[in-house]
Amino acid sequence: MLCERCSRNQATTMLTQRVGGRTVTEHLCAECAYKGGFSSLFNGFPFDQMVANLARTHRASGKRCPSCGSSLEEIVESGRIGCSECYTVFRRELMPTIENIHGKAAHIGKRPLHRKEEPPKRLLLAQLRDDLQKAVQEENYEKAAQLRDEIRGMADPE
Amino acid sequence: MEKWYRQPPHQGDIGISTRVRLARNVKQFPFKEKISSSGQIQLNQMVKSALKRMDLGHNKFGFIELQELSELERIALLEQNLVSRTFLTKPENRMLVLSEDHSVSIMVNEEDHIRIQVLRSGMDLEGAYQLCNKIDDILSETLDFAFDDTLGYLTVSPTNLGTGLRASVLLHLPALERIQIIPQLMKTVSRMGLVIRGSYGEETGVIGSAYQIANQVTLGLSEQMEISNLQNIVRQVMESERGARADILNNIEVIDEICRSYGILKYARMITSKEAYAHLSNVRLGVSERILEEVSLETLNQLLNSVGEATLSVRANQHLNARERDLDRARLIRDLI
Numbered sequence: 436m437l438c439e440r441c442s443r444n445q446a447t448t449m450l451t452q453r454v455g456g457r458t459v460t461e462h463l464c465a466e467c468a469y470k471g472g473f474s475s476l477f478n479g480f481p482f483d484q485m486v487a488n489l490a491r492t493h494r495a496s497g498k499r500c501p502s503c504g505s506s507l508e509e510i511v512e513s514g515r516i517g518c519s520e521c522y523t524v525f526r527r528e529l530m531p532t533i534e535n536i537h538g539k540a541a542h543i544g545k546r547p548l549h550r551k552e553e554p555p556k557r558l559l560l561a562q563l564r565d566d567l568q569k570a571v572q573e574e575n576y577e578k579a580a581q582l583r584d585e586i587r588g589m590a591d592p593e
Numbered sequence: 594m595e596k597w598y599r600q601p602p603h604q605g606d607i608g609i610s611t612r613v614r615l616a617r618n619v620k621q622f623p624f625k626e627k628i629s630s631s632g633q634i635q636l637n638q639m640v641k642s643a644l645k646r647m648d649l650g651h652n653k654f655g656f657i658e659l660q661e662l663s664e665l666e667r668i669a670l671l672e673q674n675l676v677s678r679t680f681l682t683k684p685e686n687r688m689l690v691l692s693e694d695h696s697v698s699i700m701v702n703e704e705d706h707i708r709i710q711v712l713r714s715g716m717d718l719e720g721a722y723q724l725c726n727k728i729d730d731i732l733s734e735t736l737d738f739a740f741d742d743t744l745g746y747l748t749v750s751p752t753n754l755g756t757g758l759r760a761s762v763l764l765h766l767p768a769l770e771r772i773q774i775i776p777q778l779m780k781t782v783s784r785m786g787l788v789i790r791g792s793y794g795e796e797t798g799v800i801g802s803a804y805q806i807a808n809q810v811t812l813g814l815s816e817q818m819e820i821s822n823l824q825n826i827v828r829q830v831m832e833s834e835r836g837a838r839a840d841i842l843n844n845i846e847v848i849d850e851i852c853r854s855y856g857i858l859k860y861a862r863m864i865t866s867k868e869a870y871a872h873l874s875n876v877r878l879g880v881s882e883r884i885l886e887e888v889s890l891e892t893l894n895q896l897l898n899s900v901g902e903a904t905l906s907v908r909a910n911q912h913l914n915a916r917e918r919d920l921d922r923a924r925l926i927r928d929l930i
Contacts, residue, residue, distance in 0.1 A: 503623040515704075518623035519739035519747045533744070533751050533812070540813025542745030544756040545726070548733045587621070 440467040500524045501571060501579040502587075520583070523564050524571050560589055594651065597696035598894040602715025605890045606881035607831045609763040609803060609897070611713040612674065613721040615729055616705040616748045616757035618739040624749045625704055633686035633702045640701050643735045644690060647728065652692045659684040665903050665912060672901030674712065679704050697724065704749050705757075707732065714894060716762050716827060718820050725758075726816070745812060755812030758819055762827045767802040767878045768837035769830075771847075775804070778830065786810045787826055800867060801874035801897075806830065842882055851879035855888075858926050863919040869900050869926065876930075892929050899925060 438444050439462050499506050505517030507525050516522065522529065534540075563586050570579040602608060618624060619639070622632045641656055659667065659680070667684065670676045675698040680687060690699035700708040709728050711721040732738075739747040745755035753759070769775055782789045789806045806827055808819050841847050854875035857864075864872075877893050879885035899908070900922050906913045909921060 503627040505627065509626075513626060515626055515749045516624060516747075516751065517627050519618060519620055519741075522741060522744060522747050529751065533754060536752055537755065537810050537812035540755075541743045542741070542755050542812060544745060544758075544815045545729075547738045547740050547746075548730060549737065 436462055438463050438467050498524075498571065498574070501567070501576065501583045520567075520586075523568050526568070560586060563589070594693045596895070596898070597694050597712050598714055598898050599891050600714040602890055602894065603713075603717045603720075604831065605715040607764050607766070607834050608716030608827075609765050609894065611715065611717045611721050612759075612761050612763070613711050613718065613725045614759045615707075615709045615725050616746065616753045616759075617707040617709070617729065617732065617736075618747055618749070619706050620737045620739045622706065624706070625702075628702075628706075630686055636706055637686070637688040637701050639736060640688070640690065640699070640707060640732065643732050644699075644728075646734075647731045649692060649697075652694055652696070654697070655691050655693065657689040657691060659687040659689055665906050668903035669901065669907040672904050673898050675710075676700055677703060677708070697728065699728070705753070707736075714891075716764075716831075718760055718762065718824050718827075722758075722760065722816065722820050752809075753811055756814070756816050756819060758811055758816050759807060760820055760823050761805050761807035762823070763803055763805050764827065764830060764834070765802055765874065765877055765881075766804050766830070766834050767874060768841050769834050770802045771841055772837050774833075774837070778833075782806060782826060782830075785822070785826055787823060801870035803874070838878070838882060842884075848884060851875045851884055855879060855885055855930075858930050860927070861923045863916075864923040864926065865919055866900055866902060866922065869896075869922055873897065873900075888930055896926060896929060 444467075497506075500517055500521045501524070502520035503518035505521055507528055510516055510521065510525065510529075516529075563582055567579055567582040567586065570576075570582055598610070602610075619636060622628050622636060628636075644654055647654070662670075662684075667676075667681050670689070671678060671681060673695065675691065675695060676689060677700065680689075680700050680703045686702055688701040690701065691697070696712050698710045698712075700710070709725050709732075711724045711728075713721045741747055746753075746757040748754055748757055766775065769778060779789050786809050787806055788809050789804055791800075791804055806823065808823050811819070814822070854872035858869070858872050858876060873893055873896055876885060876888060877890070880888050880890055880893065898904070902918055905918050905921050905925070908925075909917075913921060
């Protein structure tokens with residue numbers, strides 16, 4: 436069944452509302468449901484047009500996350516980020532979408548326990564991540580892979 | 594051990610249940626789309642050994658490999674809100690950690706690596722969050738969670754970035770529904786960064802006048818702020834519902850409907866789930882407003898969690914057809930009411 440609002444995508448969400456005393460039911464695709472604010476609370480997220488356009492530009496460059504191999508195009512298509520490194524590698528591209536959802540904001544909530552205890556390692560990792568992002572931007576994948584291994588090694592002492 | 598829904602509900606006249614969920618990912622593994630089977634198995638083991646250190650008092654954790662359950666048992670978990678639909682799509686390598694009273698369910702290898710969920714009877718956001726937070730602390734002693742200074746906890750979907758916290762309260766709003774104010778309420782609530790939606794049956798629409806109000810924004814707010822924002826709005830909605838109830842209960846037609854529903858539940862020999870939810874809703878209104886003294890809210894909460902199709906079949910230990918389910922459902926309701 437096709438979405439009743441855009442008639443383009445497969446309907447995945449059934450929305451029932453009381454409107455003027457009558458129950459009105461609509462079958463919507465994920466995108467239209469999201470636009471209406473009725474997306475499933477926790478699941479796949481439809482990226483907006485801006486990121487979709489960026490993804491198309493990216494296809495030409497072939498930029499991929501050195502850690503999990505995701506391209507921006509794959510992320511946009513699935514609505515899911517590939518790994519935690521993707522947030523570093525594609526940060527610039529993803530930021531407008533993140534701001535659309537949450538507003539211009541930075542995290543002020545809880546931090547993982549170990550972060551409070553080991554600030555030097557944390558700062559060093561942040562530096563390595565910056566270097567990694569730079570290496571990816573410069574398309575120096577050999578260096579990026581090296582940095583990735585270094586970051587992994589620090590994150591997991593085994 | 595008694596299930597969570599048998600506990601006396603806080604603000605139970607309107608609050609049906611509270612749910613708090615935290616989304617966490619472990620840094621060493623790629624996310625859902627990219628993690629290997631061996632990675633998933635390793636993650637299950639890591640969560641299991643971390644939680645063995647946790648003291649839940651009289652409550653105990655059970656560790657369930659999803660693929661070892663029958664399809665019916667899996668759907669029953671969904672009906673009781675213990676797992677998500679996503680979790681059931683591919684049961685391979687997925688683990689559910691479930692406390693004996695079903696108040697804590699932890700999905701491992703769901704959309705995010707770890708989803709910690711706590712359920713509470715009535716409206717109890719603080720209590721639910723505190724337990725969620727404690728479990729998160731225990732897990733983070735041994736697991737290194739993916740985290741970023743600016744973006745907070747990193748999640749598969751950017752909608753959960755930051756705290757990774759989703760809190761929701763399921764409210765019984767028969768009076769606001771009757772005076773046709775729900776669409777307006779939906780608009781107001783969404784302007785405040787929250788979302789409201791009908792409950793019980795994504796496929797069957799709003800049944801039983803049960804509405805869920807949840808937070809939407811997870812970045813730039815602390816956990817405490819998220820919880821107290823939601824709490825404030827929920828309290829206001831509760832006050833409006835109480836006001837509307839005072840009005841509609843002057844109406845003998847409404848009282849009559851409540852009492853007839855009680856009669857049907859008490860004596861029916863066959864009842865569909867849709868009919869059951871509708872009458873349970875009327876009876877709940879009657880019990881909350883002390884029109885019916887014979888039933889407790891705890892019993893009604895238990896029934897809400899027991900009359901689902903798969904849940905009835907699992908209880909009967911065999912696959913029931915629609916007719917058999919309607920018979921069993923009516924019997925269960927008669928026994929408890």
